[in-house]
Amino acid sequence: MAVDYAVIIIYLVGMLAVGWWGMRRARSQSDFLVAGRRLGPVLYSGTMAAIVLGGASTIGGVGLGYQYGLSGAWLVFTIGFGLLALSLFFSARISRLKVYTVGQMLDLRYGGSSSVISGAVMWAYTLMLAVTSTIAYATIFDVIFGLDRTLAIVLGGGIVIAYSTLGGMWSITLTDMAQFVVKSVGVLLLLLPIAVWKAGGLHGMQERLPDSYFSPMSIGAETVFTYVLIYSFGMLIGQDIWQRVFTARSDTVARSGGSAAGVYCLVYAVAGAAIGTATKALYPKLDSPDAAFATIVGDALPVGVKGLVLAAALSAVMSTSSGALIACATVANNDIWKRLRRNARADAASSDGTDATHGTDATEAADGTAGPEDAPEGEPAGDEVRGNRVFILVMGAAVVAISIALNDVVEALTVAYNLLVGGLLVPILGGLVWKRGTANGALASMAVGGTTVVVMMAWKGVLAGEAIYVGLLASLVAHVAVSLAGKPTDPAVLARWRSRLAGEAPQDGEKPGTGTPAGV
Numbered sequence: 001m002a003v004d005y006a007v008i009i010i011y012l013v014g015m016l017a018v019g020w021w022g023m024r025r026a027r028s029q030s031d032f033l034v035a036g037r038r039l040g041p042v043l044y045s046g047t048m049a050a051i052v053l054g055g056a057s058t059i060g061g062v063g064l065g066y067q068y069g070l071s072g073a074w075l076v077f078t079i080g081f082g083l084l085a086l087s088l089f090f091s092a093r094i095s096r097l098k099v100y101t102v103g104q105m106l107d108l109r110y111g112g113s114s115s116v117i118s119g120a121v122m123w124a125y126t127l128m129l130a131v132t133s134t135i136a137y138a139t140i141f142d143v144i145f146g147l148d149r150t151l152a153i154v155l156g157g158g159i160v161i162a163y164s165t166l167g168g169m170w171s172i173t174l175t176d177m178a179q180f181v182v183k184s185v186g187v188l189l190l191l192l193p194i195a196v197w198k199a200g201g202l203h204g205m206q207e208r209l210p211d212s213y214f215s216p217m218s219i220g221a222e223t224v225f226t227y228v229l230i231y232s233f234g235m236l237i238g239q240d241i242w243q244r245v246f247t248a249r250s251d252t253v254a255r256s257g258g259s260a261a262g263v264y265c266l267v268y269a270v271a272g273a274a275i276g277t278a279t280k281a282l283y284p285k286l287d288s289p290d291a292a293f294a295t296i297v298g299d300a301l302p303v304g305v306k307g308l309v310l311a312a313a314l315s316a317v318m319s320t321s322s323g324a325l326i327a328c329a330t331v332a333n334n335d336i337w338k339r340l341r342r343n344a345r346a347d348a349a350s351s352d353g354t355d356a357t358h359g360t361d362a363t364e365a366a367d368g369t370a371g372p373e374d375a376p377e378g379e380p381a382g383d384e385v386r387g388n389r390v391f392i393l394v395m396g397a398a399v400v401a402i403s404i405a406l407n408d409v410v411e412a413l414t415v416a417y418n419l420l421v422g423g424l425l426v427p428i429l430g431g432l433v434w435k436r437g438t439a440n441g442a443l444a445s446m447a448v449g450g451t452t453v454v455v456m457m458a459w460k461g462v463l464a465g466e467a468i469y470v471g472l473l474a475s476l477v478a479h480v481a482v483s484l485a486g487k488p489t490d491p492a493v494l495a496r497w498r499s500r501l502a503g504e505a506p507q508d509g510e511k512p513g514t515g516t517p518a519g520v
Contacts, residue, residue, distance in 0.1 A: 003303050003304045003307060004144075004303060004304065004306050004307030004310065005144070005145070005307065006307070007304065007307030007308055007311060008144055008307050008310060008311050008314070011182065011311040011314070011315070012159060012314075014178065015159060015163055015175050015178070015318070016159060016162060016163055018163065018171060018174045018175050018178060019162060019163025019164070019166040019167055019171040019174075019175065020163075020166055020167075021167070021171075021174070022163070022166060022167025022168075022170040022171030022172075022173075022174050022175075023166040023167040023170075023171065024167075025167065025170040026166075026167045026168045026169075026170050026171070026385060027385070028384065028385065029384035029385060029388065031168070031169075031170060031385075032167075032168030032169060032170070032384070032385045032388050032389075033100050033168060033169055033243070033246075033326070033330055033388060034100065034169055034243065034246040034247045035168075035169040035170050035173050035247040036170075037098070037246060037247060037248070037249065038247075038249050039173065039247045039248055039249055039253065039257075040249055040253060040257075041253050041256060041257040041260070042257075043173060043177055044244075044247065044248050044249075044253050044254070044257035044258070044261075045256075045257035045258070045260040045261045045264070046176065046177045046180040046181075046261075047172075047173050047176040047177055047180065047244060047247075047319075048083070048241075048244050048257065048258055048261040049180055049261040049264045049265065049268075050176035050177070050179050050180040050183070050315075050316075050319035050323075051176060051240060051241070051244060051319050051320060051323035052079055052083055052235065052241065052261070052265060052320075053076070053079070053183070053265060053268055053316060053319075053320075054133055054136075054316050054317055054319060054320025054321075055132075055133060055136040055140075055313070055316050055317040055320065056075075056132075056320075057075070057076045057079065057265075057268065057269075057272065057316065058183070058187065058272065058293070058312070058313055058316040058317075059136070059139075059290065059293045059294075059313060059316075060075065060290070061073070061075060061076050061268075061269065061272030061273065061276070062272050062273075062275045062276040062279065062292050062293040062296070063276060063288075063289035063290045063291075063292050063293065064219070064272075064273065064276060064289070065272055065273035065274065065275060065276020065277045065279070065280075065292070066276040066277070066279050066280045066286070066289040066292035067276070067289040068212075068213070068218050068219040069209065069212060069213025069214060069215070069218055069273070069276075069277050069280070070213065070214055070215075070216065070270075070273045070274065070277060071215060071216055071217055071218045071219040071273070072219060072272070072273040072276055072277075073269035073270050073272065073273035074219055074223070074224050074227055074269075075227055075231065075269075076265055076266075076268055076269030076272060077227075077265075077266060077269045078224070078227040078228050078231040078232045079231050079232070079235060079265050079269075080262045080263070080264075080265030080266040080268075080269060081228070081232050081262070082231060082232035082233065082234065082235025082236055083235050083241075083258060083261055083262035083265060084258075084259055084262035084263070085232065085235070085236060086235055086236050086241065086245070086258060087254065087255055087256075087257075087258025087259045087261070087262055088255065088258075088259060090236065090432060091245050091248070091251075091254035091255055091258050092251035092254055092255055093432060093501050094242060094245050094246070094254070095245055095246065095248050095250070095251055095254040096251065096500065096501055096502065096503040097500050097501070098246075098500070099246070100243070100246065100330055100334050101119070101122070101239060101242075101243075101330060101331055101334050101335050102118060102122055102237065102239050102242055102331075102424070102428060103116075103118045103119045103122065103331065103334075103335035104334065104335070105242075105428070105431070106118050106427060106428065106431060106442060108496070108497060108500060109431035109432075109437075109493075109497050110427075110431065110437070110438065110439035110442050110489060110493070111439060111489060111490055111493030116335065116336055116339050116340065117443065117446055118335070118423075118424055118427075118446060119331050119332075119334075119335025119336045119339070120336065121419050121420060121423050121424055121446070121450065122238075122239045122327075122331045122335070122420065122424070123328060123331045123332055123335075123336065124416050124419065125238065125239075125416040125417065125419065125420040126238075126239055126240055126324050126325075126327040126328035126331060127324075127328050127395070127398070127399065127402075127416075128413050128415075128416040129240065129320070129324040129328075129413065129416070130321055130324035130325045130328055130395075130399045131399055131402050131403050131406065131413075132413050133317050133318075133320045133321035133324060134153055134156065134157045134160075134321055134399050134400060134403040135153065135403045135406065136317045137152050137153050137155070137156025137157065137314075137317060138152040138153050138156075139294075140152075140156070140310065140313055140314050140317065141155060141156060143294045143297075143298070143310065144310055144314075149404075150404050153400060153403045153404055154400060154404075156314075156317070156318070156321075157321070157396065157399060157400040157403065158400070159318070160318055160321045160322045160325060160396070161325070161392065161393065161396035161397075161400075163175055163322070164322050164325050164326055164392050164396070165389050165392045165393055165396070168326065168385070168388065168389075168392075169243070169247060169326060172322045172323065172326060173247065175318070175319075175322065176319045176322070176323070178315070179315030179316070179318060179319045180315075180319070182308070182311055182312050182315045183312045183315050183316055183319075185308065185312070186308050186309040186311065186312025186313075186315075187268070187271060187272070187275075187309070187312050188267070188268070188271050190301070190305055190308065190309055191275055191296070191297065191301070191309050191312075192271045192274060192275055194300055194301060194305075195274075195275045195278040195279065195282075195296050195300060196274060196275075196278050198278065198282060198300050199277075199278035199279075199281040199282050200281070204281065205277055205278060205281045208281040208284075209277065209280060209281055213277055213280065222465065225465075226465045226468070229421065229465075229468050229469070229472065230417050230418070230421060230468060231417075233421050233425050234417055234420060234421055236425070236428075236429065237420065237421070237424050237425055237428045237429070238327075238420065239327040239328075239330070239331055240323045240324050240327035243323075243326065243327050243330060244323070245258070251503075275292075275293075275296060276289070276292050278296070279292040279293075279295060279296040280292070282296070282299075282300070283295055283296075283299075293313065297309050297310060297313075325392060325395060325396055325399065326392060328395045328399075329388065329391040329392040329394075329395045329396075330388070330391075332391055332395060333387065333388060333391040337391075414462055414463055415457065415462060418453045418457065418467050418468050418471065419450055419453055419454075421468060421471075421472065422449040422450060422452065422453035422467070422468055422471030422472055422474075422475055423445075423446045423447075423449045423450035423453065423471075423475065424446065424449075425449075425472065425475070426445045426449060426472070426475040426476050426479045427441070427442035427443075427445045427446055427475075427479060430442070430445070430479050430483075435489075435494060436483055436484065436488060436489075437479060437483045437489070438482070438483045438486050438487070438488065438489050439489070440482050440483070440486050441478070441479045441480070441481075441482040441483030441484075441486070442479065444478040444479065444481075444482040445475045445476070445478045445479035445482075446475075447478075448474050448475055448477075448478035449471050449472065449474055449475025449478065450471075450475075452470055452471040452474040452475070453467050453468065453470075453471035456470050456471060
């Protein structure tokens with residue numbers, strides 16, 4: 001095992017070194033949060049694939065293959081389908097907006113101030129996504145080093161917090177690219193062929209396993225449909241995914257690079273399910289499907305290769321964890337904290353009888369609350385970078401603490417995904433494709449959809465599919481009904497929205513991040 005330990009330790013040290021190097025490139029808020037919007041097709045597609053394919057896709061995908069056979073690929077398939085849909089139909093428009101968060105897109109489209117509400121929902125989702133990824137360190141480090149659960153979480157979480165805080169999105173991009181290579185080599189080029197060969201190839205697996213293991217729908221049509229609603233639609237609206245879209249150098253990169261990452265997900269889905277099926281043929285009586293990955297790695301791989309594949313599993317978890325962490329910090333800072341602070345300043349100015357709008361532009365440009373293009377791209381902006389570093393540290397500490405306190409957060413993550421999709425899918429996609437949607441309609445959609453999801457989960461159970469089905473329908477009805485019942489969106493707001501979709505720079509007097517007049 002000494003060789004395997006050495007491989008993993010070198011990998012972890014390399015992640016920290018890349019984070020330190022990335023710190024030198026994070027000189028502005030744009031650099032820190034969206035890698036300066038300069039990623040080309042190779043970096044963009046590799047890092048996008050890395051963030052969407054985490055521990056659930058790797059360890060969980062193998063487990064589903066162990067339990068259901070080749071149809072266990074559907075979970076990761078739906079992730080790939082969602083990424084393809086985002087890349088082909090929406091990524092170009094999203095990229096042109098030049099914002100940092102989903103909440104800023106909603107404010108730009110509807111001319112309102114919905115970012116605190118949408119930000120709270122998005123923050124809960126990204127926080128729980130980071131927590132579930134961090135908890136996975138306990139399992140991986142236990143397999144590798146036999147570490148205590150708390151120590152494993154602190155070690156894995158600490159490394160991710162360190163390189164994310166140092167260089168922000170630049171460090172995360174570089175580490176994700178390295179993780180993408182390690183994951184591709186470890187899972188696709190090593191574990192897949194070795195596992196299938198050990199199981200006697202496709203013919204050998206068919207002799208040992210029931211026919212259902214080779215049926216495309218043995219996992220169940222209802223399960224597939226639920227995966228589509230939660231994961232495919234979740235890919236369309238998640239802050240962690242959108243923040244990667246914002247890093248693309250151009251519309252073409254966002255579309256083609258994202259599509260390549262989506263196709264990679266489909267290949268990865270088949271690989272995970274095939275590895276799980278091979279493991280079932282070799283070890284038919286494991287206590288849990290979740291043990292399939294560790295079992296096949298521990299028993300079937302030679303020294304050295306085992307360390308690389310375990311590093312691949314670790315890289316899958318780290319890429320999702322770091323992406324969720326910076327998304328969580330970005331939403332907390334830009335959609336919640338800065339908005340509340342700006343509102344408090346406006347209230348204070350109003351109570352003093354002064355003009356709350358006077359000087360707003362200069363103040364916001366100074367502290368970074370004006371939006372993503374508050375300073376020229378690449379220009380030093382130490383205050384903004386330091387502020388975002390503080391939020392990553394605070395959010396990272398919270399993630400580690402919650403991860404230590406919780407043993408199983410599957411239900412909590414389901415709650416977060418249900419709230420995300422049930423509360424935000426309709427107003428976000430409605431804003432992109434339906435010009436008659438209004439701010440009141442969007443707010444009603446968030447409130448009704450989110451409330452319905454909570455009520456249905458309390459009634460039917462957290463894991464019941466009815467929560468997302470009924471929640472989405474209620475959200476859609478509320479958005480359409482309230483939008484049609486009220487006045488259309490101000491033509492000036494729509495004009496600004498259309499100009500930003502066309503890639504035009506913000507108009508004079510317009511706050512770049514929101515699309516509303518300065519001081520509003």
